[in-house]
Amino acid sequence: MGLRESFEKLFNNHSETREQHWDKQLQTHYFKTTKDKAFHTIETYFRNRSGCDIIATSKEHGEVSINLKGKRKAFIIITVIMVKPFQTAVDFSVTTESTIPFDLGYSHNLIPKLYNELKKELPYIESVK
Template identity: 35%
Template sequence: MSGLKTLLKRFQSECETSDRHEDPALRSRYYKSMHGAAYSAVLDLFSSSEYEVISESKERGEITVRKNGTPRLFIVATVITVRPLETAVDFKVSADKGKIFGTYTVLKAQIGHYYGRLDSRMTKVK
């Protein structure tokens, strides 16, 4: 059953992070940062021309983005203050179209790319 579950996961059209995700690469990341600085860092991830920020709410800590090009993605980034100098960042990425060999690995790689860029700018807590 595990092999079938892995095969079916490959064809999922969305990927998201969470605190207790079974995949360590997709667990929420915590940074030593104030909410405003972390929010700005996440917003800077989407400052290039291939991204279009659809909506943003600093109060809720949510940024909604469309990535144009290939693959075409819809991204929701969430920035939540956990403690005074501890902020969590989560991503939910979904694809408009599927691929023959599945889109899950592409979506997971996108999340890894975003976390990698944040890791180079901010100090991780966990």
């Protein structure tokens, strides 16, 4: 991680995953499941998690929007896309809500924690295709 990445991680209030991310933990994760099962698992997990309010779900688009409450507030969008039969990609977009324009890495560090929770529920394949 270079100086630019360190600065971006700490002095930003938004982080998201993508295929080619400089941080391996924030690369798109793939699971051996169908889109519907992954979507249902994610929806059930966040419904049962305290401090989470599901704002909207769109099964057609494979998106779940969540407000995370607690010490820090965050808005999370989870995107579920089936790339192949029994290979589903899950991406996160996290924006923190605060009075200052940066979160000192909170949004960046939250995504790997969410992926680790998801790995307990679904069979994990890989991060990089």
